[in-house]
Amino acid sequence: MKMEIKIMKNILAANQNKAEEIKKLLSQKKILMINLIGAPGAGKTTLLEQTILRLKDRFRMAVIEGDIATDIDARRLQPLGIPIVQINTDGACHLESTTILKAFDEFNLADLDLVFVENVGNLVCPAEFDIGEYAKIAISSVTEGEDKPLKYPLLFREAKALLLSKTDLMPYTDFDKTGFYKNVKNINAELPVFEISCKKNIGMELWINWLTQITARIKK
Ligand SMILES: Nc1nc2c(ncn2[C@@H]2O[C@H](COP(=O)(O)OP(=O)(O)OP(=O)(O)O)[C@@H](O)[C@H]2O)c(=O)[nH]1
Ligand SMILES: [Mg+2]
Numbered sequence: 001m002k003m004e005i006k007i008m009k010n011i012l013a014a015n016q017n018k019a020e021e022i023k024k025l026l027s028q029k030k031i032l033m034i035n036l037i038g039a040p041g042a043g044k045t046t047l048l049e050q051t052i053l054r055l056k057d058r059f060r061m062a063v064i065e066g067d068i069a070t071d072i073d074a075r076r077l078q079p080l081g082i083p084i085v086q087i088n089t090d091g092a093c094h095l096e097s098t099t100i101l102k103a104f105d106e107f108n109l110a111d112l113d114l115v116f117v118e119n120v121g122n123l124v125c126p127a128e129f130d131i132g133e134y135a136k137i138a139i140s141s142v143t144e145g146e147d148k149p150l151k152y153p154l155l156f157r158e159a160k161a162l163l164l165s166k167t168d169l170m171p172y173t174d175f176d177k178t179g180f181y182k183n184v185k186n187i188n189a190e191l192p193v194f195e196i197s198c199k200k201n202i203g204m205e206l207w208i209n210w211l212t213q214i215t216a217r218i219k220k
Pocket of ligand 2: 044045046073118
């Protein structure tokens, strides 16, 4: 039992060291890195497609796609014409900073303003790991229910913004929006929430404005 705890501590310490290296590098190069975290199917790749389309003329972007297996998401994003690296974790439920640093070798960092990381679909483990990002962004869809902030509090505590996705499906579910906001507030009173539907193009401007502002601030 003692041994297990020590191993976990070592893993987290090694991850943190690399994460600090990444933070320094990104700060030198004035690059903003976003770590997108949500359950499988919450709408992470769809959000990236729609976000990148809207910011393409403004920022130079790249994507690191994290999945347990396959390059399905990387292929989906390929038509956007930006650099993409697919990481397959081979079973691991989250990305770590060592792999992120290796993925940077595939990019010309001098040519980038914004790097999106789509973490492995999971509400738990990715929230525990600092990968050197500027911000963890949580995405939770209405079909997952309003109780997720209470059941998986770490992500909602760590996130700098929360996207409530698939709002077009709200009329077809028993999603309790008032309850959702109450639960979010309970965990993280300061967390900005953006209600979006990538499918019906609803609510995207506020999210895009928020992201544009923080990216522009980093570039100064
Ligand atoms: N109705 C509706 N469906 C959506 C919306 N956004 C995404 N979807 C659908 O939800 C499903 C999952 O979306 P993805 O973007 O692949 O989700 P993901 O979070 O990247 O999934 P993983 O990478 O497997 O974890 C797809 O069928 C999307 O078309 C939305 O705003 N409204
Ligand atoms: Mg995806």
